Amino acid sequence: MKAILIIADGLGGRPSDCGGKTCLEAARSPNLDKLARRGALGLVDPIGPGIRPGSDTAHLSLLGYNPHRVYTGRGVFECLGIGMTVQPGDVCFRANFATVTPSKEGVIVKDRRAGRIASGQDQLAEALNSIKLEKKLGIEFEFRASTQHRGALLLRGKGLSRYVTENDPHKVDVKAPEFMPVEGHDNEKTRRTAAALNELVKHSYEVLHDHPVNRQRERDEEHPANYILARGAADLPHLDSIETIYGVSGAVIAGGALYRGIALACGMERIDAPGATGGLDTDLRSKANTALKVLETLDYVFIHVKGTDNAGHDKDAKAKTTFIERIDAELISPLMERIDWKTTHLAFTGDHTTPIDYGDHTVEPVPVLFVGPNVRSDTTVALGEREAGRGGLGRFTGQVLPILFGYNNWAPKFGS
């Protein structure tokens, strides 16, 4: 048996998206509709009814983990997702290049994304990694750049703690706050961790502001990438691997680092599809081809597509609808044609609702589709939020991967 899990990020919508219809309801998606007719629909609360999901916590829950118990923060998934090795005790951050101006009171953040810098990041990262923290701290670090201004930062050493605040003020023309112990966690570990971070970002300005990459940016009238902002402190969560739980092995295909990182933390392999960007411009046919290739040797594949969420955050109904139509034509259609449907189950869902008018995650459940030989089909005829509300699978919380694996008879028995 083989299994395919597809999560379209931020798939869910609201009636206000497209004049009374959600983008998913409005999109022309004949292949997804065909799968709905063949399989069964339901509504899934990614983390639980009434809980507004983050992308990381929602994915953990859909993959069968309890985020209330295992979630330690986002940074660790970002580090894993861009290829860093994370060890127990390390503390990880989402980090990004920013533009600051020094002042008497501290550094003032002028641009949290350093003009969405698009080249030279690796040279800047190299400069950052040459910084030596005070020896007495006994703490090492690594910064790695990913797309545009984005990157990840890892601290390693004895006695670190993830209970430290961030230095990202989340607005501009204000001071970047100092790292501090999180309230209620003032202890030697948190103070040491915060001290190392404060020292690191201070030096980041020193090595970056006069760097050749930034001198060129200033000549080009672009914001220099002269500072590091870090947030989402996290250490390695304790996750039994999917292979340990179910005895099967699989891979993730995702353009976004976060999603690769989560999958890696669950024990999936990372397979990169050429042209997969984690954006609206991603190559969906390449993802389909890569997935089919993965299934030649592994048991399952998890395909993540991010464009739906990007369009939602951009409040662009047209882009979201078009991207769903592209998913249908360029990802679902080739998979449908080439899957052996006698031995394959497929699940298609989202990790949360991202309505157009709001442009951020909301509480409403998302539609979920299961199709394959062991699925008890229902009477639904199209994939959509309201059609899923009358689906044969009812409404449930998370657990999409375990349910999918259940159809393949891969689930461990609880009790005897």
Added chain:
Amino acid sequence: MKAILIIADGLGGRPSDCGGKTCLEAARSPNLDKLARRGALGLVDPIGPGIRPGSDTAHLSLLGYNPHRVYTGRGVFECLGIGMTVQPGDVCFRANFATVTPSKEGVIVKDRRAGRIASGQDQLAEALNSIKLEKKLGIEFEFRASTQHRGALLLRGKGLSRYVTENDPHKVDVKAPEFMPVEGHDNEKTRRTAAALNELVKHSYEVLHDHPVNRQRERDEEHPANYILARGAADLPHLDSIETIYGVSGAVIAGGALYRGIALACGMERIDAPGATGGLDTDLRSKANTALKVLETLDYVFIHVKGTDNAGHDKDAKAKTTFIERIDAELISPLMERIDWKTTHLAFTGDHTTPIDYGDHTVEPVPVLFVGPNVRSDTTVALGEREAGRGGLGRFTGQVLPILFGYNNWAPKFGS
């Protein structure tokens, strides 16, 4: 945005209520039906499938708290609901006037409700509050009367515990048991608390039995209110306030002390509607008007109506059906007319099922209706238990307030 939560206590019913229909199904409720057509229905298990809810635990769960974790007992909500100030460490009780006869073995309970005494309770409470407990105990108390025989009792002092039994035998012509440590909780605190309570009720007979109010009652051949029964020991639960969680502020409109108390414990303001009684005779139009007034300044309002449950406990199908029709005409109709539906979401549900034949809470889920601009409408055409069973919202547990607030984009994100 604005939000309205309406809980009709004990709303749910069984087919045996009205010859094959529940009272809600049998009631003529054109306005609720119109809202059902406009919005979406589901079934909510107040605390969870298979769990028979108390009113207090059900309300906590519907308001988004986990009663398994936070519930400490009912007494504290009774004290808060009748206006007492409860501090951490206080132990609170539901308490009521009863009629007892002293005997060699102890006091024998003749009437647990002192003939449903309807006047003079405040004078009796004053006499009670003049009792001085032994100084060495270092414990103070306050008794406050509410409606009829009902009231609340609060103990304050160092080293109190809520793990004490009650002195209400729940039947008549038997001895009122002594307060004792709850099994498994025999320690200095519980023994001290029980000792104070036993001393208090002993003195209650002394100050009450010959009180002028009771001498008059005996002349009128009414049962004297000559003793205090106390139950539902509870201390202050740890509840993050709704304002802390969601950043919005609102008020409760409820005739019943318990419901006001729960809402106050969650950080709502208490606003009294003139003529709201917490009974079948309540002024529902006044509640609607007060709610609309509240929404002029606050973000949300929680309206509790109790009559549905009273009729259920009285096994009176006619009264329950009529009260639901009154809710429709006198509460829902004026709200519908005067709400700005472009910017308001409304939820309507019950806190449990109270069938006519059984006259007490049962396990079955209750219908829930959500309506407003962001609700994905379904194909339901009337508000009723079975119609809700085919609603687009499926079946879920508790969390009605968080879901309602989610439609208003007020929910905090878990994860990132």
